[in-house]
Amino acid sequence: MSVVGNSEWYSEICFRGSLAMSYKIKNRLHCEQSKYQKIEVIDTESVGRFLLLDGKGMVSERDEFVYHEVMAHIPYMVKPELKKVLIIGGGDGGVAREFLRHPDVERVDLIEIDERVVEVTKQFLPEVATAFADPRLNFLPMDGIEFIKGKENEYDVAIIDSTDPEDFAEGLFTKEFYASVKKSLKDDGIMMAQTENPFLDEYNLKSIYDNLRAAYPNVQSFFAPMLVYPGVFWTFAFASKGIKGNELLASKRAEMEKMQKDLKWYNMDWHEGAFKLSNIHKRVLGFED
C-alpha cells in the first residue's frame, strides 16, 4: 500500500490511514515472503538501509542505535546483577548487541519467531547483527509466548522487542503474557517493551499500561525518538517488582562513564531525564498527573 504516486518512494501509512511517512528509495535490496511476514530491505537517501516487515519500518541504519541502546543500558544501570537476558522478538540482534557490550552479561536468549529476519539482517545490516557472532548469544527460532511458559525465576531482564500490537504480535501486549514474563524473572527482574506513540494513540496505550500495572507493582514509562516510527516520539515501558528505572546505581557509573563515549544516543544524564514525562505522556498512559 502506498500513498506515493512515484514508485521511487516507500510509504508507511498509519493512524487509521490518515498519516504517512515516505522515504525516497535508492535501491531495493531484498524482498521475500517468509512463513510469517513479508521481509524487505530498501536502501534510502534519508535513513540508509531500512528493514521493513509487512510494509512497516522496523530498523534503519540512521536511527537504530536509539532503540537498541536504551533497551539495554537503562536496565543495566539500575539493576545490581545482570547476567541473563531474555529478548522476545528482536531478530535484528540490535538489542542483544548492546547488552553484550557489558562483560558481566553471561547469556542472552533471543527468541525470534521468524528466523528469516535474523538471516536477512545478518546479510543486509551486518553492523546491527554482530551479536550473532558472540558465543553468549543463544538464538531460538520459536514463538516467545510458547517459550516462556513454565519458565521461573530465571532472567535478570526480559525485553519484549515486538512489532505493533496487532496480528501475531498482539499476544505480546496482554495481561497473561506480562504475568508469564514476570514469572520468568528473578525477584529483582525487569521487563521492558516499546509502547507506541502517545500523540497518535492507535492502540489504546492506557489499556496496554493497565495490563502492565495488573502484572507488576512498579510500572514506569520513558521516551526516546524513533525517526522511522510513525510520529517519532516513542514511549517505552519499564516494569519491575520494585527496582526503579530512573535510579542509577553509583557502583556502575565509572564503567558507564567510559562506555558512553562510544554510544550514539545513551548517556547517564539523558537516562535520568527520560523518565521525566510531559503531561500528554502521563495522561494518555494513565499515570497520575
Place this chain on the structure above:
Amino acid sequence: MSVVGNSEWYSEICFRGSLAMSYKIKNRLHCEQSKYQKIEVIDTESVGRFLLLDGKGMVSERDEFVYHEVMAHIPYMVKPELKKVLIIGGGDGGVAREFLRHPDVERVDLIEIDERVVEVTKQFLPEVATAFADPRLNFLPMDGIEFIKGKENEYDVAIIDSTDPEDFAEGLFTKEFYASVKKSLKDDGIMMAQTENPFLDEYNLKSIYDNLRAAYPNVQSFFAPMLVYPGVFWTFAFASKGIKGNELLASKRAEMEKMQKDLKWYNMDWHEGAFKLSNIHKRVLGFED
C-alpha cells in the same frame, strides 16, 4: 510540490528531497498568496486544522501546545522578573498566549512581518490566536531585524519564533542578529529559538549554535517533539548572559504547580529533564561531550 499521487493528501518533503510527511486532507479551508508567502489552512484527519506557509507545516491543532508552552514557561520558570516579552515571528499568537497566562507579564511585543498570518490564524485557528484579544499584546507588522535595531536593555525575554533558516528567515539565524537581540535584552535577559532536527541536519546546526555561542556567554539546548515538523524530534536554543535554562526558581514553583494542571505538555519535572541531552543531540550541536 508533492510526492503523493492522490490529491487528497498534503505532503511536506524535506531533507534534500529524500523524506516526506503526508497528511490526508478532509477539507482545504484557505489558500492565498500574501506579500511574503503562500498561506494555506487545511483540515486533516490526523492533526486537525493545519496552517502551512509556502507548503511547510507550521501549526496544527493536535500538537501546537508543545512548542507554545515550552517557549513561554521555560523562561518564566528560570527568570526572577518577567514583565516585557519580545516575540519575533510567531504571528499565530500561540507563544504570546502562553506568556499571557502569567499575570506578571505586562507587555508582549509581537513583531510578525506578515500580518496576513495573524488574520488567517484568527479566522481558522481561533484557540491559538486568543492573545490578540489581550490588551497586553502589542502586534507590529514589520521586519523583526529592522524592529530590533537600536533597542537596548528593554526586554526580559526574546523569542525568535521563525520558519526554517532559509529565504527571508535566514537573517534570524546570524551572529549579527543574535547580537542585536542580546542588546535589546536586560542584563538577565533570555533569548530562545527553535533550532531544527539533529537527525536530519539540513541546516548545519553546529554553525547556528556557533553563532549563538559568539553572542551569548550561556548557550544551552533542550528538546521537545513537534509532530508536524520533519523528523519530529525538535531542538530549541536557550541563550542568556548567565541564567541557566534548567535551574527552576523555588519562588515560582507553587504558582506553576497550579497552572501546569491546565497545560497539555509542560510541567516542571519535564522541564528539568528536557535539558539532559542525548549524545547525538550534543555532538551535532557542537556541545562538549
